[in-house]
Amino acid sequence: MKRLLFILPLLIFAIGAAFLYWGLNPERDPAAIPSVLIDEPAPQFELPPIEASATPGLSTADLANGQITVVNIFASWCLPCRAEHPLLVDLAEQRDVRLVGINYKDKPEDALAWLEELGNPYEAIGADENGRAGIEWGISGVPETFILDREGTIRYRHVGPIHAVELDDVILPILERLQ
Amino acid sequence: MIPELGHFALILALVIALVQGTLPLFGAARGRVEWMEVAKPAAFLQCAATVIAFAALTWSYVVSDFTVLNVVQNSHSAKPMLYKVTGVWGNHEGSLLLWVLILTIFGAAVAAFGRNLPPSLKARVLGVQAWVAIGFFSFTLLTSNPFERVWPPPLDGNDLNPLLQDPGLAFHPPLLYLGYVGFSMAFSFAIAALLEGRVDPAWARWVRPWTLAAWIFLTGGIALGSWWAYYELGWGGWWFWDPVENVSFMPWLLGTALLHSAIVVEKRDALKIWTILLAILTFSLSLLGTFVVRSGVLTSVHAFAVDPERGLYILLLLTIAVGGSLALFAWRAPSLKAGGLFAPVSREGGLVLNNLLLATATVTVLLGTFYPLFVEAFTGGRISVGPPYFNATFLPIMLPLVAVMAVGPLLAWKRADLAGVLGRLKFVALFAVLAGLATWYLQNGGPALAALAMALAVWLFLATLWELAERLRLFSAPLGDSWKRARGLPRAAYGMSLAHAGLAVAMAGMIGSSAWKQEEVRLVQPGDVVALGGYEFRFEGARQVRGPNYLSDTAPLTLLRDGREVGTLYPERRFYPVQQMHTTQAAIRTNGLYDLYAVIGDPQPGGGWVLRIYLEPLVPWIWFGAGFMALGGLVSLSDRRLRVGAPRRARPAVTQPVPAE
């Protein structure tokens, strides 16, 4: 019995060390926050179109209309958004995916100029000038991209710009699975 | 050339450590004196080699040798010389070199001053120390070599992070490491005792000074880090329960427990097994701290170099050192002879309670710091454990500890008369209650906890003074008699009183700045006046000033009281072009009782500046208190009796039994 007591510190340490080892897993990102909206219906929001834009605005109702939707939250002042934009353009045109956007905390002139320059693949864009819609989606930065299924339930969230590798390995398979 | 020399010296040090880690330990096991005697010169050589390595790196920084990769990554020719030197340890590789330097210096110190140690114990201690050194030398050489070269050398370096170009933060790592590494000596002594199979009085006399030295440095290091956060980060806060802060705090808490239980081992030959466990665990926490800071397992504002591969190596080190020592403990500790007896209500009992509370506090901080990791491992979810948790769980443990601390030193060894002691403290208690009530009244609706905590701080402070007064027979004997006693009182007694009183002062400071801080945030234009705490701050407009390697927006604030000008504050906002970073330099004006703290924020697009002003009551007392604690430790350390190696026979009692301290 006494022996057991003396082994206890070693046992506790062993368990602790196992956790630390797990914590070192290179796949793990200690700073990333998983979304709590996965498998939840899309949040409630209603956004007007960007001022003086032909593209319609976006609201929750638009997301549950029987189509698979990719929601991309972007801004003209965001450099990574610029980097991923060509992939989104490609996605919308060639893969026939319904892409909609939320323009986060942007000035209308800047956003329009940006879209003019880089192309506008979005079927609809909601202008979130004060950032509230972004908070509803639980974003911590831009860009962030969400994939919704036909019923408007969020199935996947991607933080940061989408790279070609991620597009092929993660996003497209998910889209296929949801078909 | 010089970097190569440093590199070679480092490798040499590793080789010497390998020798020092094997021959003396075998020698002690077999009784071969020649092998045991290898330890002392090996320790000196190891230290010399490491000094050469460290000097070589420092030299490279001083002359801005940009063929050394480490210098390129962390230095710049325009950097002020002070920061060129302190930048040596302002990065992962260099700080590791500092770690091992301090480790080898401590080892050499034990070799030099350890004449009174039994040879086998000394050989074992130095042998174990060598193994710790081997772990860190190999880690440095294999994964974090500061002497790596780059060719062709770039024109200039990447500069040191501006936040580190600051006197407080420059000296924070050395003090911390002196603390962490100091505890490695207690660790080595504990392992050596387990290997010897016995804990005798010499061991106890040896562990105390080294633990005390480590504790003093760690106290200073933590206080310096906290003070730096206070004046640099711009929010007047000094503790955030950030993981990196917590991992420095845990060895301090457990180290304090170790310090006190070592007293019981020395005076009463009791609590030996527990003290050995504490010595192992305290250093383990130091190693854990190294791991957390450098591996990136937990997110933190201060995380150092974040590299999972290096983290793996440190984890391996941790597993061998801690796992190995705890396995040794499980195997050998049960056969150690249990020590002396004492009644539950006694000085020893009080120290046991001290240990219980400090150990629980340590577990609490450990739990809070690592719980998010556990949750993530089990459920994948993320939770945050921040100040609200620690305030709810840590404070209820520390407040009773403070209450007990006041009474402890008055208790007699072996068996004490608690009722009598409490009776003697009744006036102190009365004052404490009055202080609490006064606080409650004066704070005008502030938190009740603040009043309670202040009462406890006063209780501790006055009880500490009272104990000293009683010892000097201040109120019962003629003054001349008291003076004679004062001259004869061992320094350790003064040290203890100073340290305990220091904690009370620091505590008052913490209460003041947490509970009664005042703040004003305004958008100001030149000429605007902001009022706070009876003062007025007039913004005179911002102007640009050029520094050695930065550009500063300085905003003079004229300080007025009752309409009269009493001074000027110069908060700054600096931009370091090389690292493209902004830092804020708060302007702090202190009168010892409270701080006035002013910060300017970003310039606003419409003109004007955001100005933040704080009034922080009692905040300087935190640093004064910490200073007194460290000073108390130093005074205690200078006590001659602590440095006598061999135990002396106790003299028979003379007239009246005087409680030994």
Place this chain on the structure above:
Amino acid sequence: MRVLLAVLLLSFALPLAAQEPRLEDPALEARARDLQREIRCVVCQNESIDSSQAGIARDLRELVRERLAAGDSDEEVREFLVERYGDYVLFRPPMRSDTWVLWFGPAIVLLIGAAGIALAVARRRKQGATAPDVLKPEEDARLARLLAEEAGGKERRS
């Protein structure tokens, strides 16, 4: 990933227009400040939205005030944020079955420690059937006097 985070942070670090959100009612403002200190900034490394400079932190500060002004209780504001960001956003961990160990751990450790000490003391007392050789203060004094007498006696004799 780290580079990404840095860039994300940069993309939020634009100086956004003017004034800090602030409520007229001092009691509500105080509640807002207290809440702010407990809410974690989702883009920073371990800062509260009270002290963070990030844009989203400022948005959240505004949001907190909006909801308080609309009559939400503190708990409702917290729930609002947890619904969108998860438990991560609160510095005070929730009290749930998976956090019992966290919240009750310290008290349990204290009790176990105290119990352990009590057991050790009890066992010692049983083992040391002979009472510990502790003299009460008066006995100590008597012994001292006797020794002194002895010594004095020896001196006189010599």
